[in-house]
Amino acid sequence: MTATLEDPTVQPAIEHAVRLSGVHKSFGQGQRGVVALGGVDLDVAPGEFVCLLGASGCGKTTLLNLVAGLDKPSSGEIELNSSRPAVMFQEAALMPWLTAAANVELPLRLAGVPRSARKNHIGELLELVRLEGVGSKRPHELSGGMRQRVALARALASALHTSDDSLPPLLLMDEPFSALDAITRDVLQGELLRVWRSTGAAVVFVTHDVREAVRLGQRVVLLSSRPGRVVQEWQVEDLDNADELSTIDEINQRLREVISSHAAA
Structure with a gap:
């Protein structure tokens, strides 16, 4: 044996x-x-x-x-x-003083993702939720549905881009x-x-x-x-x-x- x-x-x-x-x-x-x-x-x-x-x-x-x-x-x-669970609430809960792109970028910054990589990720995520071209707009300029799309992109940024990609x-x-x-x-x-x-x-x-x-x-x-x-x-x-x-x-x-x-x- x-x-x-x-x-x-x-x-x-x-x-x-x-x-x-x-x-x-x-x-x-x-x-x-x-x-x-x-x-x-x-x-x-x-x-x-x-x-x-x-x-x-x-x-x-x-x-x-x-x-x-x-x-x-x-x-x-x-x-x-x-990975660290990402949460999306009933309300979009976006930072009103930040643009849509900056709201999506926030969890990436907190996770320590380098600036050059953050820019690429933001573009990919906004495209994924069909918000190309609105990254420079602030929440009050967006419809309720668009704000929820930004919130979804932000949650995905938190869930998908972590220090351990094996999880x-x-x-x-x-x-x-x-x-x-x-x-x-x-x-x-x-x-x-x-x-x-x-x-x-x-x-x-x-x-x-x-x-x-x-x-x-x-x-x-x-x-x-x-x-x-x-x-x-x-x-x-x-x-x-x-x-x-x-x-x-x-x-x-x-x-x-x-x-x-x-x-x-």
């Missing part, structure tokens, strides 16, 4: 960009304390698009904040095998299109899918819109009412029209059951 040694230069495949194991989060103590998350178990694979769905107050945003490192869980573990990028999105009109929202959903496919980033996308979740996600994860925990998941990639409609109906029915059970408690 002969034994073979593993080549130490061969890196094992990364199975998940982020893994949550038994994550609890409470705010306050005693009778006034609030349990936001009650034991969340969730894996997101590199390059996977996962939509988090649930009623208002179920802990979706809290979960994103924990993954982003903006807060710490009360118990449980969060394992990141990704998969992770993009966290908290209802980024909910404040937009229906037509703009529809366009940006399509643009997001195009950008996601071209970058290979893992995406965790929070929404309360079932249709949006099924349209965008490869997997839809439903959280219970507070305290939030995973109650059901659906694989929704490559559904035909009939299956998509039936899945939307099924998720809506399950969501109503979750809300009703909470109201009756």
Whole structure:
């Protein structure tokens, strides 16, 4: 019998960009304390698009904040095998005194990317989100949809350009299109899918819109009412029209059951 040694230069495949194991989060103590998350178990694979769905107050945003490192869980573990998570919020939250290009450049500067490289990256990112030629404009000169495109380019700058290119990028999105009109929202959903496919980033996308979740996600994860925990998941990639409609109906029915059970408690 002969034994073979593993080549130490061969890196094992990364199975998940982020893994949550038994994550609890409470705010306050005693009778006034609030349990936001009650034991969340969730894996997101590199390059996977996962939509988090649930009623208002179920802990979706809290979960994103924990993954982003903006807060710490009360118990449980969060394992990141990704670049520093980049976050995109409901509001664009651009620096009003900076141009669109300078807003995109900001995370690159903070990451220590050299000036010459920053210029190239900014151009590539603005082109990726179809904003060529508007880099010199300030936020007040842009429409709401264009501001969200700048915010997406800025988040991508943070997620894609890191000191360790071996780690998969992770993009966290908290209802980024909910404040937009229906037509703009529809366009940006399509643009997001195009950008996601071209970058290979893992995406965790929070929404309360079932249709949006099924349209965008490869997997839809439903959280219970507070305290939030995973109650059901659906694989929704490559559904035909009939299956998509039936899945939307099924998720809506399950969501109503979750809300009703909470109201009756």
